Amino acid sequence: MLLIHCPYCDETLPEAEFAYAGEAHIVRPDNPADVSDEEWRDFLFIRNNLKGPHYERWRHIHGCGRFFNAVRNTVTDRFLTTYRAGERRPDPESLPEDGQ
Amino acid sequence: MTVHVDLLTARQLAASSVATISLLAPGSRYSLRVGETDRDALSQALDLALPEKIGECSRRHNTEILCLGPDEWIVLSPESDAGTIAQACAAVYDAAPHSLTDISDREVTVLIEGPKAAELMTLGCPRDLEKLPNGQGRRTVFDGVSVILWRDGPQRFRLDVWRSFASHVISLLATGCGELALE
Ligand SMILES: [Zn+2]
Numbered sequence: 001m002l003l004i005h006c007p008y009c010d011e012t013l014p015e016a017e018f019a020y021a022g023e024a025h026i027v028r029p030d031n032p033a034d035v036s037d038e039e040w041r042d043f044l045f046i047r048n049n050l051k052g053p054h055y056e057r058w059r060h061i062h063g064c065g066r067f068f069n070a071v072r073n074t075v076t077d078r079f080l081t082t083y084r085a086g087e088r089r090p091d092p093e094s095l096p097e098d099g100q
Numbered sequence: 101m102t103v104h105v106d107l108l109t110a111r112q113l114a115a116s117s118v119a120t121i122s123l124l125a126p127g128s129r130y131s132l133r134v135g136e137t138d139r140d141a142l143s144q145a146l147d148l149a150l151p152e153k154i155g156e157c158s159r160r161h162n163t164e165i166l167c168l169g170p171d172e173w174i175v176l177s178p179e180s181d182a183g184t185i186a187q188a189c190a191a192v193y194d195a196a197p198h199s200l201t202d203i204s205d206r207e208v209t210v211l212i213e214g215p216k217a218a219e220l221m222t223l224g225c226p227r228d229l230e231k232l233p234n235g236q237g238r239r240t241v242f243d244g245v246s247v248i249l250w251r252d253g254p255q256r257f258r259l260d261v262w263r264s265f266a267s268h269v270i271s272l273l274a275t276g277c278g279e280l281a282l283e
Binding site: 001008009010011013014016017061062063064065066 | 154155168169170172226227231238239240241246
């Protein structure tokens with residue numbers, strides 16, 4: 001089982017308390033009526049599906065209830081960092097090589 | 101098999117050399133949501149501090165306030181104090197907007213106590229219980245069910261469980277209570 005650090009609870013806790021919520025930092029168009037069908041499709045469905053450090057959302061659903069962001073290496077499944085929703089996306093250079 | 105459990109009558113549900121499992125009498129439960137700027141006003145209204153750190157609990161007489169999230173608390177008290185709590189919060193509502201929701205009927209509380217109570221909890225709880233200090237509580241998961249887990253002492257726990265999940269949680273605990281005693 002993965003261990004995930006919740007940035008609100010400030011505890012490292014079992015994956016069973018969390019729900020995955022897809023890729024992070026996907027910006028919703030301010031006015032959906034102004035974008036083309038292709039742009040709207042990309043917003044809804046098209047994701048990076050990265051191999052390596054992946055910026056993604058999680059929710060501490062059986063805990064504090066908060067959504068937050070994480071960077072997880074999709075090859076090793078290790079978490080490189082987690083941070084609160086609304087915080088800037090950490091610079092990839094600042095992240096540890098493959099987590100702790 | 102569907103087991104219909106009487107959830108209103110406080111009583112012992114199971115017992116072995118491992119632990120005793122009991123259903124506690126119904127009490128008052130409020131969910132309190134309030135933003136950081138208005139938190140102190142609610143602490144004053146209730147005459148009991150809303151703890152700032154998730155998992156910490158403050159107590160006075162029979163009232164307990166546990167911090168569940170950055171802006172979320174649960175307030176437990178005897179049913180006889182429920183009106184006083186609601187009035188105290190209502191009195192500061194205009195100055196300190198908040199949400200106080202009566203969820204008394206949503207959950208029941210099971211007490212697990214005995215020489216191996218902590219080991220019994222591991223049947224459903226994926227957390228490292230050694231990191232849960234006495235006197236604190238957490239919302240967590242127990243065999244797939246969202247619960248509030250209170251640690252009253254090294255071998256004394258309470259589980260607040262939504263009533264629709266209660267028969268599942270109780271039967272798992274009762275089974276474990278018997279099985280662990282055979283080891
Ligand atoms: Zn959390």
